[in-house]
Amino acid sequence: MLDGVSDKRDRIITALDFPRLLMEQEIKQRNCSQHYRFDEQVEGCSECLYILECQGYAEQLAAPALQQASYSKLASMLRFGLEYVSCQLVRQDHETARCDCDLCGWIRSVTPLLETA
Numbered sequence: 518m519l520d521g522v523s524d525k526r527d528r529i530i531t532a533l534d535f536p537r538l539l540m541e542q543e544i545k546q547r548n549c550s551q552h553y554r555f556d557e558q559v560e561g562c563s564e565c566l567y568i569l570e571c572q573g574y575a576e577q578l579a580a581p582a583l584q585q586a587s588y589s590k591l592a593s594m595l596r597f598g599l600e601y602v603s604c605q606l607v608r609q610d611h612e613t614a615r616c617d618c619d620l621c622g623w624i625r626s627v628t629p630l631l632e633t634a
Contacts, residue, residue: 529591529630530583535623536598537578539605544571592631599627 544567555571556562565571578594586594606620614621 525630525633526588526591529595532623532627532630533578533583533591533594533598535619536601539602539620540578543567595627595631599624599631 547567549565549567549571551559551562551571555568562568562571578598583591583594602620602624606624609620611618611621
């Protein structure tokens with residue numbers, strides 16, 4: 518039983534690489550005076566269009582945070598990743614069920630993980 522949970526943890530952590538890389542690409546395309554480190558004390562951070570990426574990338578999806586996170590927290594982060602990737606698809610306006618792009622493929626691959634989480 519413990520090995521099954523460990524295996525699911527590892528699969529979730531691996532799956533979270535994809536939204537993390539998307540966020541990294543998105544924030545590194547922008548010029549950020551905070552060097553992509555969200556700080557609620559900085560006025561520009563609170564108003565930035567990329568607040569989700571900075572918060573998610575720096576705090577939630579960093580490798581040390583994933584390794585130390587509980588299974589419940591990992592499942593929550595995977596749902597967060599799914600929402601993020603889904604938002605990217607909305608911008609591109611296409612159907613996941615019929616598409617073979619990386620975004621749609623990732624969504625189909627993590628859906629079973631979320632059903633068992």
